[in-house]
Amino acid sequence: MGVSTFMDKIKPGKAESQFSSQAATPARADSTTVEKDNLTLDDSPVKYLTWRSFILGLCVSMGGFIFGYSTGQIAGFTTMIDFKQRFAEYNAATGEYAFSNVRNGLIVGLLSIGTMIGALVAAPIADRIGRKYSISFWALLHIVGIIVQIATTDKWYQIALGRWVAGLGVGALSSVVPMYQSESAPRQVRGAMVSAFQLFVAFGIFISYIVNFGTETLENAASWRITMGIGFAWPLILGIGTLFLPESPRFAYRHGRTEEAHDVMCKLYGVPRNHRVVAQEMADMKQKLEEELAHGNAPWQEVFTGPRMMHRILLGIALQSLQQLTGANFIFYYGTSIFQGIGLSNSYVTSIILGAVNFGMTLPGLYIVEHYGRRKCLMYGAAWMFVCFMIWASVGHEILNNNPSSHPAGVAMIVFTCFFIVGFATTWGPIVWAICGEMYPFKYRAVCMGVATAANWTWNFLISFFTPFISNTIDFRYGYVFAACCFLAILVVFFFVNETQGRTLEEVDTMYVLHVKPWKSAGWVPPRVSLPTCTDLPPGAARRVRPALVSTSTTMTLRKFARSNVMMAERISHIARRSRGCFFKKILCS
Template structure:
C-alpha cells in the first residue's frame, strides 16, 4: 500500500513540478517573473518546515501511531492544490495556442494591469505561430538552435542535486544524530534548518529581480562551498578516517551553524533558481519538452542521491562534504561562464540573450530572435 501510494505521489509531484514553474513564468510580467516564480520554491520550503514540525510533534506520541498522523497530514496540501486549481485561469500563451486570441489579450491585460499590451501580445502571437510549425518538440529540442536551452535543462537540475542539499534535508536527523545530537535534538536541529530554508527563500524573492540570477547563483555557490569545506574539516578532525569518535556540544553547534549557512546559501540561489531559470528560457515550441527534461533530471538525481547517501557517508565519512563541495565549485564556474543574465527579459524574447552570449551565439540563427524591434528590452538587459 505504501509503495503504491509513493508511486501515485511521484506522479502528482512530477505533474506539479512540470506545470507550476511554467505557469508562473507565463503569467508573470518580466520585471517580477523571478519573485513570483520563486513563490513556488517558497511554498516548497514552507512545506518542508511544516513536515519537519509535524514529524517532531508526532515523534512525541508514545502510543506508536504518530507516523499515521504524518501520512494523513500530506493529504492537506494535496486537497488545497485540487481545490485551488479549479480557480486558476489559463495563461495567455495557452489561450493563444488553442485559438482564443481575444480571451488571451484580455487575460494579458488583466494580469499586466494595463490595456497597453500590444507589443507583448504580438510577441506571443509570433511565438505561437513559430511553435505551430514544430510538430515534434522532443525531436526538435535536439536541433542546434535549441542547444543552450537543452544544456541548461540538463545541467541545472543535475548540478542542483549535486549541491548535496537533499543529503542535508532528507537525512538531517540522521546526520545530526551521527555527530552527537540525541533523537529529539536531531529532529529539532532539522526544524532549525527548515526555518533557515524558508527565511533565505524570502530573501531570494526580494533580491532576484533587483540583482539578477547570476549574482545569486555565484554568491550562493561560493557560500555553500566554504560551508561544506568547513563542515568536512570539523567532522574530519573530530571523527577522523575511522568515523569513530565524539563531538563536544560546542563543535556540534558549530556544525549546525555551518549547515544553516549552507542551507541559507542554497535557499537563495540554487534552490529557487534551479526551477526559475529553466522555466523562463524555453521558447514556446519546445517549452513542454524542455520543462519535462528539467523535472525528469531533477527527480532522477534526487532519487540517486537519496539512495546512495548513507552508503557514501559510511565509506567516505567527512570526505562526503568535500565531494559535494567539488561539485559546487564546478557548477559555480559553469554559471559564471555559460549562463547569461535573464532578469527583466520578456520570456518570448529570451533568444536575444543567447544570441549576445560569447559561447551560445553561434547556435542561434537570426530569424529565431523574436522582438528584434527593440520593444520591451534594452541593451543593458542582455549583457
C-alpha cells in the same frame, strides 16, 4: 504593493530608456492589433504587483509545498519507534529494530523515481489539456499515493509503492507549476513568482518537521499517520483552487483563444486593454507563432535540433542536476539521522531550526532574484556553499570521527549547516526554477521543462538511495563531494547561463538563438528599430507613421548590431533558416 517606474523603461520617447539593458520591448508595428497608431496606446505606470498575480502565484505555489512536505516528512519517520517496529528489520544481536541500507534507500528514494517519471510524462498532458487542468489532475494522483501509504500496517514495500505513486504527482507538479507561473507572470515579477515555488518547498519541509516533532513521542501508528494524513490538505487546496485560476495566456493564445489571452494579461498586469505593455507582449506572441506556422509542423526531433535547443536542454539538465548536487537534499533527507548520530539530545529540534532557516532565507531570495540578477546570485551562492561544505566536511572528519561527543564540533556542524542553507535558500534553491522556466521557447517548453526536472529527480533519487552506503564508507568526507560540485556550478553559470532579469520570454529565446555571450548578456540590447517621430519628418509629411519592423525570429542569425550613443547603428542583417530574404517592412506614410 505600490507603483514602480516600470513604464519609464517602455516609453519609446526616451532614447536612453529604450536602449537600457533593462528596457522592456519598444513599440512595434505589429502592436497595431490594438492600435492604429502609437497615440492610442496607454502609457500609464504599471503596478509592480497586482492582487490577481499575487493570488495566482500563491495558489499554484502550493505545488512546491507538496514537494517539500513529501521530502521532509520521511526524515522523521525513519527514526520513529513505531515506524521502525512496523517496517524495519529486527536485529537479534542488539535487540533493536533498524533499517538496512537497501530498505532505507528504497523507502526514501522511490519517491524520487516516481517524480522523475512524472516530470517526463507531464509534458504531453500539459500541452493537450492545458496547464491549469493538468495541475489539478496531478494533485489528485498525489492523494492516491497518500492513501496507499496510510492504509498499510506492516508492509514496508507498500510504503515505498505509495511514495512512488505520490512521487508521480510531485514530479509532474514540479514541472508544470513553474511553467504555468513563467507563462502567466508579469515580466517584472516573473523571477520572484517562479522562485515562490522554492519558497513553498522550504515551507513544506519546515511544516513537516514541526508536525513530526509534535508526533514523534507517540508510541503507536499515529506518530507517522498523523503527518501523512495532514498531507491530504495540500493537494486538495491546489487541485480545487487551480480550477478557479485563468489558463496560461500563452497557452490560450497558441490554441486560438486570443481574446482570453489578452484579457488575462490585462488582469494580471492590472492595466486597461489598450495598454502598451500588453500590446507589445501580445505582438511578441503573435510574431513567434506566425514564424512557427510559416515553417509548418516540425518533427519531434527539433526539440533537440532546433536553434540552440540542444544547448538549452543540456544547460537545463546541468542546472537542475547541480541544484541537487549542492547537497541540500542530503541535509533535508538525512539531517535528523546525522544530528542524532553526533549525540544531540533531540535531533528533531535541530531539524526544525534548519527548516526555519531554509524557509526564512528563501523569502529574501524572492527579492534578490529580481534586483541583483540571476548570474551573480548563482555564482556567489555556489561559492558560499563551497566554503561551508569544506568546513563542514573537515570538522566532521577530523574531529567528530575521533570524538563523536565533542560539543564544540557538534555546534560547529550545526552552524555551518545553517550557513549552507542560507546560501542555498537565497540562490540555488529558487533561482534555478526561474531560469529553467524562462529559457525555452513555448513550442518546446513543456518537454524541455520535463527533461530538466527529471534530471533533478534522478539525482534526488541517487543521493537519497546511495547516501547511507557512501556515508558508511567515507563518513563526513562526503561533504567534499558536494563542495566540488558547488565549485563546478560556478564555472557552469559563468560560461553558459544568460542573464534574463527584466526580459520577456520571447526576448530570452532570441538571446539564446543569437549566441549572446553569457558574461555580456546583462548589457545585451534586443534587436529593435527606433520609431521615427513626427518632428523627424519633412514638412508636409503625414503625422501617422508605422514603424519599421525587424523580425526577431528564432530561425535567424544576427550578423551585425551596434550602438552609437543611444541610437541604433545603421545595419542589421540576419539570415532565415527556412525562408529567403530579409524580414524588413518598408516605412509607410500616408
